[in-house]
Amino acid sequence: MRVFNELIHDTDRNQKNLLIAKDWKIWAIDFSRAFRRWPKIQNPSWLMRCDRQLFERLQSLTRDALDEKLSHILKDVERDGIWARRGLILTITKS
Numbered sequence: 001m002r003v004f005n006e007l008i009h010d011t012d013r014n015q016k017n018l019l020i021a022k023d024w025k026i027w028a029i030d031f032s033r034a035f036r037r038w039p040k041i042q043n044p045s046w047l048m049r050c051d052r053q054l055f056e057r058l059q060s061l062t063r064d065a066l067d068e069k070l071s072h073i074l075k076d077v078e079r080d081g082i083w084a085r086r087g088l089i090l091t092i093t094k095s
Helices: 002-008 052-060 063-070 076-094
Strands: 018-020 026-028
Touching: 002 076, 052 076, 063 076
Parallel strands: none
Antiparallel strands: 018 026
């Protein structure tokens, strides 16, 4: 979840925006302060480890695929921010 929060640059992630189901699945809600345009990572220390599958999926993501899936809901600058943060996440978690 931390990698995802960094990817979408959610500036309002807190316990009130998380629901925990009876089966212990965590549901993130309220993304009203997410998908920012800034090409920076808020908390690099959150990215010290990353699930291998997630890391590989981020590596294989192309800008064309990102644009195809999100262009109808996000502006160009918001997708630019995601793309820039994707690169930073890959750099930080690879080290």
